Amino acid sequence: MSRPMVLVFLLVILIITSQFDWKQQLVNEVEGNPSISQIQQHALRRDDVKEKIILSQEKSIHKLNELVQRLQQQLLQCRGSNESTDITGNSLTADRNENEIERHQILED
Template sequence: MSRSLVLVLLLLILIVTSQFEWKEQTVNEFEATPSVSNKQHLYSYRQEAVKEKILISQERDIQRLIELVRGLREQLQQCRGSNDTRKGVVKQLTENGNGHDKQKILED
């Protein structure tokens, strides 16, 4: 009888301790879950911040390129204007028949 009583007591102790360990594990898992979600939230927030910085940088680069294109267009217009002027002068000289002045202008 004492042997069966000892076995029952051991079984009861085993059950109680295992219950306690299970509760402790579930509490730890429950506490760990918000930590993981906080880390994920922080990670996604950092990703968004990096993406935003990249977009701002790209917008600045685009604005610089727009300004460069605008400057190049102005230079092109000036070149076209000076070419038109030269062509007009050369045409006038050829109509007047003065070949020496024509060569001088072309060399400039």
């Protein structure tokens, strides 16, 4: 019976020491690597920066679209004034201008 007791005792010591080793390895890994919360915070900051960049680009695109629409309207007005001063075909140019204006308004909508 002494032999099984020695084996049980050694088994208990082995289990206890292995648990201490596992805990020590976990502590070393946690201390050596940045914490998960820090990594998550860094990822969130990166996402916030990306979102801000996207929003600023969307604002710029919206402003550019407004400028394009204004320029198209000015161009149509200039064409209309130039063509209306033309002596030949006044009625045809007026009809054409109205058609172009309607077409551009439809495209803008």
